[in-house]
Amino acid sequence: MRRYLADIGDTECSEGLHALVIHEVEGPLLREVMAFHEGNQSRAATALGINRATLRKKLAQHGLL
Template identity: 90%
Template sequence: MNAVRLPVAEAAKQTSSQSASQSALSECVSRTVRRYLADIGDAECSEGLHAMVLREVEGPLLREVMAFHEGNQSRAAAALGINRATLRKKLAIYGLL
């Protein structure tokens, strides 16, 4: 697990420099989806774009939140806003248990 914590001052600096209309995470997703769509052109994603994006994002999200909370599932579940049992099920799906 390799989450990286930014020093508080650095995190605040990055937050203040972001566009007021779009968060850094939202901008990153937008940029990545635009690039993906440009790469595939008119071809369709076999599993559907929505399912693919959720699958690609959920695993790293869970891994980083677990690392941030040093493996504490109760705190990670609270941070994610999901039940601990749901978190355990998702961790198992992504091989993170």
């Protein structure tokens, strides 16, 4: 995280740092969890600690559906 912060420096982020980091990390996380659970959304959602509808929304946001 420190290296990431050093890399972006004082660059303005209109979304905020939290949104920027979540956007960078969430897509790969979803992709890996879905692959691990062989595309089973119910099991993936349980592993992530979110409900299936939320998982589907996030998958769609990241173009993974």
